[in-house]
Amino acid sequence: MITFFSNMWPDIIAWPSTSKKEGGSTIFRSLCNFPKVIGCLDGTCITIDPPGDRKDDYIDRKGNISLCLQAICDENRKFISIFVGHSGSCHDSWVLQDSPIYMRLPSKCGEYYLLTDSAYPCTQHIITPYKDNGRLTRAQKNFNRKWGSGRILIENAFGILKQRFRQLLCHFIRVCCVLHNFANGNDLEFTFSEESEEDNDVNNQIPFRSSIVRDSICNELQTENNLD
Numbered sequence: 351m352i353t354f355f356s357n358m359w360p361d362i363i364a365w366p367s368t369s370k371k372e373g374g375s376t377i378f379r380s381l382c383n384f385p386k387v388i389g390c391l392d393g394t395c396i397t398i399d400p401p402g403d404r405k406d407d408y409i410d411r412k413g414n415i416s417l418c419l420q421a422i423c424d425e426n427r428k429f430i431s432i433f434v435g436h437s438g439s440c441h442d443s444w445v446l447q448d449s450p451i452y453m454r455l456p457s458k459c460g461e462y463y464l465l466t467d468s469a470y471p472c473t474q475h476i477i478t479p480y481k482d483n484g485r486l487t488r489a490q491k492n493f494n495r496k497w498g499s500g501r502i503l504i505e506n507a508f509g510i511l512k513q514r515f516r517q518l519l520c521h522f523i524r525v526c527c528v529l530h531n532f533a534n535g536n537d538l539e540f541t542f543s544e545e546s547e548e549d550n551d552v553n554n555q556i557p558f559r560s561s562i563v564r565d566s567i568c569n570e571l572q573t574e575n576n577l578d
Contacts, residue, residue: 362528363429370424371462377425382500383571384477388459389430390504391466391476393420393442394512396434396523410438418445419508419523422464427507428531434523442469463563465501472561480568489572493564496571 366374371388378387395416401408410416416438422431433449446452455464459475472478479497480490507530514533515526 359432359524359528362531363432363524365430365458366424371460374425375462378500381425381503382496382498383574384465384496384500384567385570386462387465387477387500388462389422389424389464390501390507391420391422391446391464391470392501392504392508393418393445394508395419395438407439408437414438417523418442420445420449421504421507421527422451423504423507425503427503427510429507429527432524432527443471446470465497466504467501472564474561474563477561477564477567480564489568492571492575493568 366388374388375386378384395410395412395414396419397414397416398408400415405415408415408417417434418436418438418440420433420442421429424430431451433445433451436445436448451458455473455475463475463477465477468478468481470476470478477497479494480486482494486494511526511530514530
């Protein structure tokens with residue numbers, strides 16, 4: 351059974367077609383006013399049994415023995431991309447840059463982009479919030495609020511996944527992601543907490559990078575809201 355579901359994951363956890371991108375971006379626009387969003391990216395740690403060797407490599411910042419699960423979800427909180435296998439001690443940005451999806455983002459996203467937190471680089475296809483240094487403009491604060499309204503979906507997806515499958519083990523992660531998509535497809539109701547999956551480690555963030563795309567969105571939101 352595990353092999354059956356594991357073999358299905360490339361078909362079930364699939365990147366959206368052009369038409370689905372258009373439909374998804376419309377829903378994201380209604381959620382956060384951002385144009386051209388097709389998904390949210392983040393990573394989470396999955397607790398595992400201690401490995402036989404190199405145990406310390408798997409200790410995450412919360413002190414647990416874990417593996418990293420990187421995922422991208424769509425507007426329905428379905429996973430459209432996953433990458434699993436790195437130890438819990440790895441930083442999210444490093445996991446992303448080592449994942450197959452990273453170099454393929456230009457062709458995968460095209461004119462669209464993903465929302466993620468400031469642990470990741472801000473690029474043409476990855477939009478992060480403005481770092482709050484105490485001097486944010488009204489437009490930037492407005493941008494961050496609306497960004498949060500969209501990006502919360504990946505935290506919801508991880509929360510639902512972990513509550514559905516509380517005993518996740520390394521070789522079950524892909525299977526559980528497939529089952530998660532099946533459950534969402536059948537409109538199964540599930541309660542979950544909307545608390546942040548995990549706090550950002552401010553001291554471990556990579557240097558913040560400016561983004562022409564992000565600034566363009568910020569200016570558009572400023573115009574729509576008649577901000578000074």
